[in-house]
Amino acid sequence: MAKAKVKTAYFCSNCGYEAPKWLGKCPSCQQWNTFAEEVIEKTTKSRFASGDAVAAGSSFRKTAQKAVTLKDIQVQQEKRFDAQDTELNRVLGGGIVPGSLVLIGGEPGIGKSTLMLQVALKLIALKVLYVSGEESAQQIKMRADRLHNKNNNLFVLTETDLDKVFNQVKEIQPEVLVIDSIQTLGSSLIDSAPGSISQVKDCTGELMRFAKETNTPTFIIGHINKDGNIAGPKVLEHMVDTVLQFEGDRHLSYRILRTIKNRFGSTSELGIYEMRNDGLREVNNPSEVLISQREEELSGVAIGATLEGNRPLLIETQALASPSTYGTPQRATTGFDNKRLQMLIAVLEKRGGYRLSMRDVFLNIAGGVKVQDPALDLAVAASMVSSFEEIAIPPHICFAAEIGLGGEIRAVTHVESRIAEAEKMGFSTIYVSKFGLKGIDFKKYGIQIRAFGKLEDIFQDLFQ
Numbered sequence: 292m293a294k295a296k297v298k299t300a301y302f303c304s305n306c307g308y309e310a311p312k313w314l315g316k317c318p319s320c321q322q323w324n325t326f327a328e329e330v331i332e333k334t335t336k337s338r339f340a341s342g343d344a345v346a347a348g349s350s351f352r353k354t355a356q357k358a359v360t361l362k363d364i365q366v367q368q369e370k371r372f373d374a375q376d377t378e379l380n381r382v383l384g385g386g387i388v389p390g391s392l393v394l395i396g397g398e399p400g401i402g403k404s405t406l407m408l409q410v411a412l413k414l415i416a417l418k419v420l421y422v423s424g425e426e427s428a429q430q431i432k433m434r435a436d437r438l439h440n441k442n443n444n445l446f447v448l449t450e451t452d453l454d455k456v457f458n459q460v461k462e463i464q465p466e467v468l469v470i471d472s473i474q475t476l477g478s479s480l481i482d483s484a485p486g487s488i489s490q491v492k493d494c495t496g497e498l499m500r501f502a503k504e505t506n507t508p509t510f511i512i513g514h515i516n517k518d519g520n521i522a523g524p525k526v527l528e529h530m531v532d533t534v535l536q537f538e539g540d541r542h543l544s545y546r547i548l549r550t551i552k553n554r555f556g557s558t559s560e561l562g563i564y565e566m567r568n569d570g571l572r573e574v575n576n577p578s579e580v581l582i583s584q585r586e587e588e589l590s591g592v593a594i595g596a597t598l599e600g601n602r603p604l605l606i607e608t609q610a611l612a613s614p615s616t617y618g619t620p621q622r623a624t625t626g627f628d629n630k631r632l633q634m635l636i637a638v639l640e641k642r643g644g645y646r647l648s649m650r651d652v653f654l655n656i657a658g659g660v661k662v663q664d665p666a667l668d669l670a671v672a673a674s675m676v677s678s679f680e681e682i683a684i685p686p687h688i689c690f691a692a693e694i695g696l697g698g699e700i701r702a703v704t705h706v707e708s709r710i711a712e713a714e715k716m717g718f719s720t721i722y723v724s725k726f727g728l729k730g731i732d733f734k735k736y737g738i739q740i741r742a743f744g745k746l747e748d749i750f751q752d753l754f755q
């Protein structure tokens with residue numbers, strides 16, 4: 292291809308905003324010093340499309356659309372493929388949507404390639420093309436052998452040039468396409484290096500067009516940088532239909548697949564896996580794994596009945612309140628909001644008379660999960676008081692309530708599904724707010740429901 296005059300543009304490395312000249316502050320995301328120059332040479336032709344479509348520019352717009360009234364639009368029942376993986380089906384909102392572009396983000400080494408290869412192997416009935424720019428064909432084969440799923444129909448391509456990928460796609464005509472990873476993919480039509488913003492943006496755009504025009508579900512793996520953003524532009528998140536995030540502590544075996552964005556379903560869904568020697572195992576009963584097995588009763592441990600999306604989860608909180616050796620006591624948390632912890636400490640101090648201001652307080656949510664559900668408040672407070680008083684909470688008790696600044700116990704959403712989950716998991720008592728219980732038939736539960744309106748009353752009931 293004869294190279295035309297080199298064109299450059301400046302891109303914000305945070306949000307992908309494009310400007311013709313360098314700017315100190317991004318007008319889009321307001322970040323300073325994020326602009327970098329990149330050589331671009333744009334082409335409007337779509338690389339996978341057939342000849343005539345290419346001549347007409349992007350074949351995406353080849354038929355002119357007419358405006359129609361809402362009542363004339365026919366809704367077709369969305370057909371979805373079964374991903375053969377209950378956790379993935381759940382986070383996608385009920386299966387793989389044809390023509391959807393799904394981005395799977397996560398830190399390096401968390402298990403994105405393993406997850407996608409495993410899914411590709413399980414889709415035996417479909418023709419799947421797995422494109423890897425990260426590993427050799429041998430490495431992929433070795434990994435597939437480790438996963439014990441036989442699928443001789445899986446096509447593997449090790450390629451980093453988008454145009455060559457599309458050549459193969461045209462030949463093989465896959466029913467599902469997996470790209471590992473978007474940061475290794477580059478187009479020879481753009482001069483900048485793979486992984487740069489213009490490459491990532493352009494390749495994603497082409498893959499989007501491919502997915503929509505051929506109705507082929509496409510999964511792209513993307514690495515996450517230190518700030519927790521998908522490396523390169525946030526723009527990527529705007530372009531795709533669904534963003535899933537694969538997270539967890541690399542030293543622990545549990546992994547969480549979380550929906551960040553979904554055009555075809557709810558964004559509060561959660562899938563849980565366990566990383567084993569032979570791949571990722573779906574964890575269908577997460578409460579079981581999020582509560583640690585212990586033989587003796589320990590002070591500072593309390594179980595909260597939380598809800599992630601529509602999924603009730605029983606989560607263990609552990610607190611340690613030890614005498615502070617410095618003037619300013621330390622507060623450290625993992626998996627829980629630090630500000631919320633400070634607030635709960637202040638409430639316990641003022642309303643409960645617990646002198647936590649003289650103590651260092653450490654709080655852990657077991658299993659490496661991050662929890663935002665306010666219903667965990669009561670469990671967190673109970674674990675702190677248990678550690679402070681050095682009285683263990685019996686293991687068959689759990690909690691589900693929010694705590695207000697006045698020390699009041701507030702109602703939480705979906706209290707019934709929390710109660711039902713606690714009962715299912717074998718708990719015999721659950722502490723909840725006395726508000727918001729109207730219409731609940733207590734008799735149908737075998738679990739004892741203890742409802743209170745004030746923090747002091749709960750602790751009186753619990754520790755006396």
Ligand code: TYD
Nearest residue numbers: 399400401402403404405566567568569570
């Ligand atoms: P990988 O999928 O390569 O991570 P990513 O693509 O997100 O960078 O997974 C890397 C880790 O997973 C690696 O440290 C080894 C571990 N692993 C297992 O524990 N069991 C397995 O069956 C496989 C395939 C990998």
Ligand code: MG
Nearest residue numbers: 403404425471
């Ligand atoms: Mg990988």
